[in-house]
Amino acid sequence: MQQAHRxxxxxxxxxxxxxxxxxxxxxAPESSVKxxxxxxxxxxxxxxxxxxxxxxxxxxxxxxxxxxxxxxLQKRLDxxxxxxxxxxxxxxxxxxxxxxxxxxxxxxxxxxHALSRALQVSAQMTxxxxxxxxxxITVAPLVNLWGFGAAGKATTVPSDAAIxxxxxxVGWQFVQLESKLNRAQKLKAVSIDLSSxxxxxxVDELSAALQELGISDYLIxxxxxxxxxxxxxxxxxxxxxxERPDGSGNAEQLVTLGDGSLSTSGSYRNFFERNGVRYSHTxxxxxxxxxxxxxxxxxxxSPVATDATLADAWATALNVLAxxxxxxxxxxxxxxxxxxERKGDSFVARHSAAFKEYLPVASGTGDE
Numbered sequence: 155m156q157q158a159h160r161x162x163x164x165x166x167x168x169x170x171x172x173x174x175x176x177x178x179x180x181x182a183p184e185s186s187v188k189x190x191x192x193x194x195x196x197x198x199x200x201x202x203x204x205x206x207x208x209x210x211x212x213x214x215x216x217x218x219x220x221x222x223x224x225x226x227l228q229k230r231l232d233x234x235x236x237x238x239x240x241x242x243x244x245x246x247x248x249x250x251x252x253x254x255x256x257x258x259x260x261x262x263x264x265x266x267h268a269l270s271r272a273l274q275v276s277a278q279m280t281x282x283x284x285x286x287x288x289x290x291i292t293v294a295p296l297v298n299l300w301g302f303g304a305a306g307k308a309t310t311v312p313s314d315a316a317i318x319x320x321x322x323x324v325g326w327q328f329v330q331l332e333s334k335l336n337r338a339q340k341l342k343a344v345s346i347d348l349s350s351x352x353x354x355x356x357v358d359e360l361s362a363a364l365q366e367l368g369i370s371d372y373l374i375x376x377x378x379x380x381x382x383x384x385x386x387x388x389x390x391x392x393x394x395x396x397e398r399p400d401g402s403g404n405a406e407q408l409v410t411l412g413d414g415s416l417s418t419s420g421s422y423r424n425f426f427e428r429n430g431v432r433y434s435h436t437x438x439x440x441x442x443x444x445x446x447x448x449x450x451x452x453x454x455x456s457p458v459a460t461d462a463t464l465a466d467a468w469a470t471a472l473n474v475l476a477x478x479x480x481x482x483x484x485x486x487x488x489x490x491x492x493x494x495e496r497k498g499d500s501f502v503a504r505h506s507a508a509f510k511e512y513l514p515v516a517s518g519t520g521d522e
Contacts, residue, residue: 194387197224201231201356201376202239209360211372212387218367230363234356237264238348240294241304250338251294251345258337266336268348268355268463269329275467276326278487284479289471290439292329294345295320300444302435303347317442324439353379354417354466361462374462379417379469381462398501399450399494406503407492409512411455415462419469420451438474447476450501453492455512481506 197220198208207227214223237246246265253259261269272291279285294303299320301308312320328342348355356376361383364372371384373392382392391412395405399420409416419436434444452473456465468489472480477495484491484506492505505513 195220197227199224199228199231202235202352203241205353205356205377207231207356207360207374207376209364209372209374210386211364211369212385215367215369223367226367227360227363230359231356234264234359237262238268238352238355240347240349247346247348250340253340255340255343258332258339261336261338263336264355264359266331266333266338267358268351269331269338269346270333271354271461271463272348272351272467273326273329273331275464275471279471279483282483282486285471285475285483287326287440288438288474289350289467290324290326291346291348291350292324292326292344293437293439294347295323296437296439296442297347297349297435300435300437302437321439321442324442350419350470351463351467353377354415354461354463357381357415357462357466379415379462379466380411381415382411383413396451396453396492396494400501406494406501408514409455409492411512413457415456415465416453417456417462417465417469418451418453419473436470436473445474448495448497449473449475449477449480450494450496452480452494455490455492455509457490477504484508 194210195212195214196208196210198206201207209223209227214220235245236242239245240248242248246262250259250261250265269291272289276287276289276291279289280287296317297303298305299308299312299316323342323344325342325344328344329338329340329346331338353376357374357379358381360374360376361372361381364374371386372382373386374381380394382394385391391410393408393410394416396407396409396418398404398406436445437443438445452469454465454469454472456462456468468491472483472489472491472493475483477493480491480493481504483489485508488508489506490508490512492503492509494501494503496502
């Protein structure tokens with residue numbers, strides 16, 4: 155369950171490299187950003203060793219230079235990498251994956267935050283029969299089997315027997331969390347991959363750091379997951395353009411984010427082909443195989459600006475589902491989502507009812 159996506163931020167200019175998933179170093183597409191007319195201060199760097207991040211704000215904190223702010227934020231992101239990455243055996247997540255089954259283990263607040271949001275989405279999805287168990291953070295064996303994880307690229311398509319064997323060790327229900335006590339346990343020898351929330355977790359960490367410095371107006375991006383608070387230097391709202399997934403760099407839809415978080419998950423950039431068949435990096439935990447539906451990307455907006463991790467989880471979860479099912483789930487749960495699917499040689503965009511408030515007035519509702 156991994157993400158690749160692209161968004162254009164109206165008001166800046168930067169190329170953002172993205173990865174298959176939040177915690178892995180494989181390169182993915184760029185995201186174009188254009189400079190605002192009003193003066194905007196920007197600092198940037200690399201999260202999870204390969205993923206571009208950027209923070210835009212109207213002014214620096216008192217007695218702090220660009221370089222000092224960049225260093226402080228990079229330090230926070232390096233610490234998140236040491237918690238969530240699946241590419242380093244010494245990270246907290248990997249130590250938990252190796253921990254004994256059936257006993258509680260103390261975990262850090264960043265790991266607790268990521269786990270709680272992912273498990274929350276899995277539980278809500280499973281409450282609906284059409285989406286039950288589609289999103290599962292214990293898919294690490296399947297991700298590696300298909301060549302999209304730390305184990306490296308696959309050279310062949312896995313056999314049904316190999317898939318069944320890997321699926322035998324999948325099940326988010328076998329992970330228990332006691333958030334108030336910051337502890338977790340596994341009831342089975344499952345292996346967790348938090349790539350689907352890694353970008354959001356990094357964004358939330360940057361947001362917390364900025365708030366601690368007294369900065370209340372900013373736009374944060376880590377790959378394609380964003381968070382906005384306050385306003386731009388010229389007093390206008392942060393606006394973001396969802397890119398048309400055809401490689402043209404053209405905007406598909408402009409949205410006004412306000413105070414909120416946005417994340418996009420797509421299946422159109424990270425894949426491999428064997429014998430003329432394309433295999434996406436997005437794995438459906440119910441089948442153990444890459445998704446095959448017509449959906450190209452799902453964008454989720456969370457009105458809770460403090461929680462990009464949740465938007466990140468929902469984007470991946472809903473991207474696993476076929477577009478009609480994803481929209482039905484979103485409307486049932488009141489989620490704001492924007493779905494792009496391929497119809498022949500063209501793209502069709504639709505959105506949930508809750509997404510309407512983020513669109514220009516002329517956009518209307520439903521099909522675009």
